[in-house]
Amino acid sequence: MAVPVPQAPPGSSRPARHGAFHRLTVAAVDRLTEDSVALTLAVPEELRAEYLHAPGQHLTLRRSGPEGTEVRRSYSICSPAPAADGPGPASLRVGVRLVEGGEFSTFAHKEIAAGDELDVMVPAGRFVLDPVAAPPAAHYAAIVGGSGITPVLSIAASLLAARPDARFCLVRGDRSAASTMFLEEVADLKDRYPDRFQLVTVLSREEQEAGLPSGRLTEERLTTLLPALLPVTEVTGWFLCGPFGLVEGAERALRALGVARTRVHQEIFHVDGTPAPTPARADAPTHGRVTARLDGRSGTWPVRDGESLLDAVLRNRADAPYACKGGVCGTCRAFVVSGEVRMDRNFALEADETEAGFVLACQSHAVTEDVEIDFDR
Structure with a gap:
């Protein structure tokens, strides 16, 4: 089953810095398909404990x-995870589909080159397997579908x-075969573990010489x-x-086949029609207060009308964790300690x-006048 991810590097007593970024050097840019690349990021020795990660x-x-x-x-890490009690990875690899x-993604495909530096947040996410x-x-x-292979490649390997x-x-x-990301890496897993790794590939726009019909x-x-x-x-x-x-569709199929909900774990990479967040006006009246705990420190701040809890925290704590602000990635996950919120x-x-x-702080709005959330749970 999926398990909780450690919230601090092994041997460290300090709380995790969820929103911490570090500058990492791009060691390689590998073309996977016409519309996807893999970026390899070098992790200096002094930061390797920060980038310990679980598969997925x-x-x-x-x-x-x-x-x-x-x-x-x-972007999901596709490289195998290092040992949890080890020094941390010397490099990290992610797949980026245009x-x-x-x-x-356009920037990654057209501009990023080996030797460049990127701001990279420490690993996050609970779509994991220990x-x-x-x-x-x-x-x-x-x-998996399309670029959904990326975290699963790390999990399986x-x-x-x-x-x-x-x-x-x-x-x-x-x-099609030409659009399939990490084709060689998956084939390598099949060659290395022929009796323990089962692979079934279905192409929607191309017939295969052997295997399942297209669709x-x-x-x-x-x-x-x-x-x-x-x-099953x-x-x-x-x-x-x-x-x-x-x-x-896969979740409904598994449910119909009798699979318990607790055995199914999912991560969505793309949702059509994701609305762009609408920031509250700077002169908007305030509506209640939010108390937030982040990296061991707490603060209380006003919430403007129409403002998400995440945006209210960000106005005062720029290190609050977030990525998509569309309710998809889960980076801004927080625990509601008290009060009531509405999640869109x-x-x-x-x-x-x-x-x-x-809750997802980016999608949460205060219902009660006072709300307390905890990013450290």
Whole structure:
């Protein structure tokens, strides 16, 4: 099953600095497909403990935008995770797919070169698997679409290397072979672990010489396909990653096949129609107060009418963690200590998290006059 991620490097007693950025050097830019690249980031020895990560976590990259604005985007780490009790990674690799009109992805494809420096937030995210905590003879599976392979590549590689008794089944959907990210890396996993790594590839716009017929991985297709591949309800944990439609359909298919909700973990990379956040006017009247705990320090500040809790905190704590501000990445996850909030959108938190009292600060608005949230939980 997915497990909580350590909130501070091993051996450290200080709280995690969730929104901390460091300048890392780009060691390599590798072309994966026509519309995707992999960036390898060198991590200096003194920062390696900061960048210890669990398989499946992501990095937020930052650059300056027009008129002093910031552009932040989150990209999953595709390289295997280092040992949790080790010194930390000497390098990190992320995959970036070009998005039409995407400010950062266009920058990554056209401008970033080896030797450049990027602002990189410390790893975050709970779409993770701890190989050490996996039960004996664990059998995991993933359903991914497009760039959704990125975190799952790290998860599968880390698990199979650390646990000789574990198995992993990967069902991936792509448009064509030419558009498939990390084709060689996945093939290498199949060659290295032929008896423990099962790979099923479905192309939506291209017929394969062997394998399954072309077509999308719809709910109906998955409901028929999955039982033919593996004992669906006996799988230790399912990881769903990719566009919203694929993840939603896969989750419904698994539910129809009798898979318990607690065994399904999902991360959405793209949601059509994500609304741009509308900042509250500087002269807007205040409506209540928010108390926020972040990196061991607390403060209380007014909340303007129409303002999200995240934006209210950011006006006073620029280090508050966030990336997409669209309710997708989960970087701004916080626990509601007291008060009541309304969350507009949620494509990042699982049901057990919201039931436990966690919210996305970027999508949360105060309902009661006083609200207290904790980013450190």
